[in-house]
Amino acid sequence: MKPDALVPEICVQHETPAIPLVDIRAPDVYDPLAPAATRLRYMVKNSDHIIKCPGVYDGLSARIAIDVGFEGMYMTGAGTTASRLGQADLGIAQLHDMRTNAEMIANLRPDGPPLIADMDTGYGGPLVIAKSLQQYHLAGVAGFHIEDQIMNKRCGHLAGKEVVDVETYIQRIKACIVVRRQLRSDIVIIARTDALQSKGFDDCIERLKRARAEGADMGILEGVKTKEQAALAAKLLAPWPLCYNSVENGHSPLITAQEAHNMGYRVIIYSFASISPAYVAIKSTFEWLRETGMTGSSVTPKTIFNVCGLAESIVIDEASGGTAFAKGV
């Protein structure tokens, strides 16, 4: 008798998490040439995994995210404020700062990973919000989140946040819906609530349900305190897709992408994924430089230029009959 005939037949049941139903308007067929917003909708609805979006704050961090092969990106407002203005995330960046950064990032590779961008409070009343949405749409942004903090907002992972009343929040969402319709845009509207600190969990769920009823495509419950809270929010709001804001060392528990997916989240953004390591690397290099007069870096200039599209530029020059790179680069 062959030895393996003694081995009882085992029927291995692979645990594949059930793909939760997702309620978002999306095309049935994926078109790689469709606008980023349309592609994002398709991905949210049809992906069998959670869409991981690293936080990017400038051209280089976005280029690296594209190079590494992420399927989505997130433009962090905190990172944009820090890198463009040298300020803390306290509502100092305005529409112009955010839109110009988002436009540059979204157009590095228009056929590349869709960009979700922070829109904070929308930067004003309904008319300003209308302008914000229009500008994000024209900039090629695929989706954005808009929240219910007061205009003098602060990072969602700081204490002392204040929120506007529900009706004012819903006005913000309605302004987005009306303008998106007028523009015939597919831009994904993500309603975020920061009310957990001051109003509690139930109030947040009510706010998100109201936003959903108005037509917001997705939701974020900012600053959840426990994994149970994160899971319950997804359950109570299903099949509405939720996005998880993973801020390591912030107010929320660490939840892996797989855990978030199993809870029913469809997108996970990592707000500080590039700015935190950049801070650590730049600081230690500068300290070393101050001490030794050398940076100690082993990265060649060309490495950076390659990530930033050197090859694409050469192709354009050659295709146009140029000779700028004929002697090498």
Ligand SMILES: C[C@](O)(C(=O)O)[C@H](CC(=O)O)C(=O)O
């Ligand atoms: C997501 C966020 O809006 C951002 O700007 O990245 C911030 C992140 C942070 O400052 O911790 C937020 O959570 O408010």
